[in-house]
Amino acid sequence: MSKTFVLAPDSFKESLSAEQACQAMQHGIEKVFTDATFIHVPMADGGEGTVDALVAALAGQQVFCEVTGPLPTQKVQTYFGLLDDAETAVIEMAKANGIHLLEKSQRNPLLTTTLGTGEMIKVALDHGVAKIIIGLGGSVTNDAGAGMAQALGAKFYDIDGCEVAVGGGQLKQIHQIDLSALDVRLKQVEIMIASDVNNPLCGEQGASFVFGAQKGATPDMVKQLDLNLSHFADLVEQQCGLKLRDVAGAGAAGGLGFGLMAFAGAKIRSGVELMVEQTQLAEKIAQADYVFTGEGGIDFQTKFGKTPFGVAQVAKRLNKPVIACAGYVGEGIEELYAEGFTAIFGIMDGACDLQTALDNAEKNLQRTCQNVARILALTS
Numbered sequence: 001m002s003k004t005f006v007l008a009p010d011s012f013k014e015s016l017s018a019e020q021a022c023q024a025m026q027h028g029i030e031k032v033f034t035d036a037t038f039i040h041v042p043m044a045d046g047g048e049g050t051v052d053a054l055v056a057a058l059a060g061q062q063v064f065c066e067v068t069g070p071l072p073t074q075k076v077q078t079y080f081g082l083l084d085d086a087e088t089a090v091i092e093m094a095k096a097n098g099i100h101l102l103e104k105s106q107r108n109p110l111l112t113t114t115l116g117t118g119e120m121i122k123v124a125l126d127h128g129v130a131k132i133i134i135g136l137g138g139s140v141t142n143d144a145g146a147g148m149a150q151a152l153g154a155k156f157y158d159i160d161g162c163e164v165a166v167g168g169g170q171l172k173q174i175h176q177i178d179l180s181a182l183d184v185r186l187k188q189v190e191i192m193i194a195s196d197v198n199n200p201l202c203g204e205q206g207a208s209f210v211f212g213a214q215k216g217a218t219p220d221m222v223k224q225l226d227l228n229l230s231h232f233a234d235l236v237e238q239q240c241g242l243k244l245r246d247v248a249g250a251g252a253a254g255g256l257g258f259g260l261m262a263f264a265g266a267k268i269r270s271g272v273e274l275m276v277e278q279t280q281l282a283e284k285i286a287q288a289d290y291v292f293t294g295e296g297g298i299d300f301q302t303k304f305g306k307t308p309f310g311v312a313q314v315a316k317r318l319n320k321p322v323i324a325c326a327g328y329v330g331e332g333i334e335e336l337y338a339e340g341f342t343a344i345f346g347i348m349d350g351a352c353d354l355q356t357a358l359d360n361a362e363k364n365l366q367r368t369c370q371n372v373a374r375i376l377a378l379t380s
Contacts, residue, residue: 002035002036005290009022009293015362016365023040026040028365028370032377039284043310050137055081068147070099098139108217109142109143110167113147118150121151125186129189143255144232157176169228191264194275198305272311281314293311300332312339322341323344324343324344
């Protein structure tokens with residue numbers, strides 16, 4: 001009897017997109033199960049690949065635009081996705097203001113801004129969408145979404161009544177928030193934040209202390225950035241009546257989670273849970289005999305909202321076996337077997353340098369899935 005395989009991996013970072021991983025998995029499995037049915041559900045968790053995964057899974061389209069990059073003088077060519085007959089836009093903030101858009105020497109969260117993310121939201125609004133999903137992974141900003149809000153009409157003034165420039169280092173200058181010109185269309189759309197980060201805005205577990213260094217902040221800058229975020233959060237509470245600094249996920253993307261909640265009325269969700277919902281993964285897994293998932297690395301952190309964990313949780317509810325493949329298999333995977341994973345396989349074919357591993361990811365994933373399929377064929 002023909003078997004049905006649901007293939008629901010995340011991307012294998014720097015080597016395979018989620019859809020390419022689906023293709024490699026299928027090519028391996030179909031060498032054994034020659035008459036199998038395959039359902040591709042490329043996944044993501046709100047970070048890199050979210051737009052491409054949803055566009056591929058839901059037959060959406062790309063919309064190209066030019067926006068401000070991480071630095072105020074920088075322009076980047078980018079795109080977002082349109083889904084559901086152009087009713088839903090899906091945006092990755094990193095495609096406008098991501099860490100990959102700056103060389104290491106250029107990264108300075110006192111200067112970087114989310115202005116371009118706001119400009120992408122504005123273009124999506126111009127397309128008349130009813131819903132916007134925004135993925136927050138991979139940022140190089142720490143401005144609490146102030147730049148995003150400025151792009152959508154918010155004004156921030158200093159004590160002398162002069163408009164404050166964009167950038168994480170400028171938040172301490174803000175004395176007055178003026179939302180009178182904020183784009184009214186924000187009230188007419190549903191905005192969902194997809195994030196796998198639960199950090200609050202400020203403090204030792206906040207945006208600056210946890211993520212600032214990787215964005216180019218020195219220890220002194222980290223302290224200043226945290227004070228700036230705290231000052232801004234106080235103003236939002238005092239002048240807008242919104243107490244959001246301690247909401248889980250407010251610190252995502254340098255506080256963009258906070259800014260989207262404060263100025264765009266956004267609701268924050270687990271990125272993988274949102275993807276599961278949008279792709280109707282449960283309905284597809286219900287048809288499956290086997291589920292394959294995976295990503296670049298699987299270890300003890302996987303259970304904290306990573307894509308394979310989300311897929312396994314759905315499959316567990318439906319009593320379906322789950323095979324996970326990863327380039328790197330680390331410590332703590334024993335805990336995952338009780339969470340829906342049937343088996344976890346590393347795809348490496350021997351010791352090698354990182355670049356060789358990345359270059360051979362497709363071949364290694366295909367071979368591993370073929371070998372797993374041979375075992376499954378003995379028991380089916």
